[in-house]
Amino acid sequence: MLPVIFMSKHVFSVPDYYPAFSCKCAACRQTCCKGWNISITMQEYFHLLGMNCSPALRRRLDTAFHPADHPEPHRYAVITPNWRGECPLLDEDGLCILQKECGENAMSGVCRYYPRTPKSRFGYTCTLTGSCERVLELLYDKKEPVHMIPLELTWDIDLPAPDPNVQLTRAWQQLRLLAFDILQNRMLSLPARLETLSCHVDQLMAANSNAAAMQLLEAIDPADLCRQSGDFPTQSAAFCALLQIIDWLCDGSQSMEDIWLSCRAPLQLPASRLDFTPENTHTALRLYQQKAAEFARLYPQWEAYYENLLINHLLDDDYPFSERHEDVRLKQEAMNLTYALLRFFGVMYADGTRESLVDLHAACFHLIEHSNFDDLIPRMAARLNLNENTLLAMAQF
Ligand code: SF4
Numbered sequence: 001m002l003p004v005i006f007m008s009k010h011v012f013s014v015p016d017y018y019p020a021f022s023c024k025c026a027a028c029r030q031t032c033c034k035g036w037n038i039s040i041t042m043q044e045y046f047h048l049l050g051m052n053c054s055p056a057l058r059r060r061l062d063t064a065f066h067p068a069d070h071p072e073p074h075r076y077a078v079i080t081p082n083w084r085g086e087c088p089l090l091d092e093d094g095l096c097i098l099q100k101e102c103g104e105n106a107m108s109g110v111c112r113y114y115p116r117t118p119k120s121r122f123g124y125t126c127t128l129t130g131s132c133e134r135v136l137e138l139l140y141d142k143k144e145p146v147h148m149i150p151l152e153l154t155w156d157i158d159l160p161a162p163d164p165n166v167q168l169t170r171a172w173q174q175l176r177l178l179a180f181d182i183l184q185n186r187m188l189s190l191p192a193r194l195e196t197l198s199c200h201v202d203q204l205m206a207a208n209s210n211a212a213a214m215q216l217l218e219a220i221d222p223a224d225l226c227r228q229s230g231d232f233p234t235q236s237a238a239f240c241a242l243l244q245i246i247d248w249l250c251d252g253s254q255s256m257e258d259i260w261l262s263c264r265a266p267l268q269l270p271a272s273r274l275d276f277t278p279e280n281t282h283t284a285l286r287l288y289q290q291k292a293a294e295f296a297r298l299y300p301q302w303e304a305y306y307e308n309l310l311i312n313h314l315l316d317d318d319y320p321f322s323e324r325h326e327d328v329r330l331k332q333e334a335m336n337l338t339y340a341l342l343r344f345f346g347v348m349y350a351d352g353t354r355e356s357l358v359d360l361h362a363a364c365f366h367l368i369e370h371s372n373f374d375d376l377i378p379r380m381a382a383r384l385n386l387n388e389n390t391l392l393a394m395a396q397f
Contacts, residue, residue: 009154012124015315016147017138021115024134026094029355030362032114032132033079033087036254036370039068040108042076048098048106057101064088109157117316120159122172126151127315130365136358139308140301145184146311167210168321174217175204175320175328181222183310190306191396192225194336198392199226201320201332230389236278238393239285241386242340245394247273248380249341255366256345263348266291288397291347298352306342309361313338316369333381333391334374340394341368347397 040048048061064087065077082088091097098106105112115132119125125148128135163169182197200220207213233241250260267284270276296302313319319335320328342364350357367373381391 007154007156008120008159009152010120010124010159011150012118012126012153013148014126014151014153015312016149017142018126018128018149019151020138021128021134028094028133030133030359031086031090031094033081033090033111034085036366038079038087038108038110039075040065040077040079040110042071042073044108045077048108051102051106053101057097060088060097113155113157118153118155118157118159119318120161121163121318122169122321123162124153124159125315125318126153127312129316129369130309130312131362131369133358133362135312136309136361137354139312140305140354140358142308143304145186146180146308171210171214171217172321174214175201176314178217178220178222179314179319180311183314184307185223186303186307187223188225190303190310190339194339194395195228195392196222196224196226198332198336198388199228201328202228202388205327205329228389228392232389232393234278235393235396236282236285238390239288239397240276240278240281241384241390242344242394242397243267243269243281243284244273244276244384245337245380245386246341246344247276248384249367249376253367255363259345259349259360259363263345266348288344288347292397295347295350299346299350299357302346305357306339306346309342310335310339313365313369317374322374329388330378331374333388334377336392336395337377338368338373340397343395343397 045065048065051061053061064079066080068075068078071077079087079089087096089096089098091100096107096111099111115129115135117127117129128138130136130139178200179197182193182200185193185196188196200217204213204216207216232238246260250256253260267281267287269284270280299305314335317331317334320331322331342361345360345364346357349360377391381387
């Protein structure tokens with residue numbers, strides 16, 4: 001067992017489906033170690049190199065990792081995948097041989113805790129990342145709105161102490177609650193819920209003092225539709241912009257590039273992104289709309305699925321603030337684009353089976369929840385000359 005440096009035990013606020021999670025192990029179609037650069041800490045690396053174990057496990061452990069290109073204590077070595085792109089510690093039965101022989105505590109933190117995502121900056125919260133197929137199944141199965149419940153959890157990782165700024169914490173808690181209620185308001189379509197949230201976020205950010213913003217926040221009724229002001233692009237221009245941003249995002253993405261390439265031919269898209277114009281993508285929009293109608297027929301519960309995906313993502317992403325961002329508008333833009341991507345690829349790629357939708361959404365969340373997605377969005381938007389309302393309009397499809 002690894003020597004434990006940190007031990008953190010607190011009551012966390014978790015979504016009500018959290019306790020139902022258990023790993024599918026060998027039954028998982030796309031195990032989390034497939035095609036992923038899993039890294040381990042320096043302490044874990046040297047522990048695994050010197051650990052007592054059977055000769056067979058020792059042979060595998062000695063070649064399972066290599067030092068990272070720019071090693072740091074928290075990301076010191078990475079798994080060397082086998083020719084199938086899988087972790088070399090996976091046994092024939094799909095189980096981890098390290099865990100089988102030495103127990104769960106011998107595994108690295110990332111393997112032991114995945115897909116759990118504990119947060120502590122504005123209060124102890126935890127959810128499950130949407131890149132895990134079992135988590136997606138739980139989210140699709142959930143019919144009633146999500147509730148948060150208290151649950152005592154213990155981690156042997158370093159969780160930062162909650163932010164001492166009481167005002168910031170209060171704003172975070174209020175805004176998260178509001179987002180939670182708006183995203184679960186089933187009287188509105190999902191695009192209308194995102195528009196309502198975006199509109200409130202803009203009004204809050206325009207307030208001339210923190211006190212005024214808090215007053216505004218407390219007066220908002222999450223049941224009311226709020227329309228975003230300003231100019232919006234035409235439907236063809238917004239769809240063209242969505243295709244451009246998808247092409248930019250998926251270019252070189254391990255999880256999404258092949259999926260995106262397989263969507264291009266059915267949409268009859270020009271070969272180069274430079275030729276994506278509203279005129280040249282007019283046919284693509286018409287073909288997409290036909291697919292969207294088919295998608296609604298194949299997945300009559302799709303809105304409930306997507307609502308739960310967004311709620312879980314809100315928790316995973318630490319909406320409305322995170323370590324790096326306190327500008328809620330940027331977070332909101334990333335949320336709007338998250339929905340736009342999940343929806344576009346769901347329509348274009350899923351074949352009517354639950355498995356295909358799960359695999360697709362897991363791949364999307366590999367890109368969204370395990371990269372610097374939130375940072376990329378403003379950079380891409382600036383490069384492609386897309387304003388806030390264009391990003392919001394992309395969520396209408
Ligand atoms: S993706 Fe989820 S269900 Fe599959 S092996 Fe990983 S943790 Fe288990």
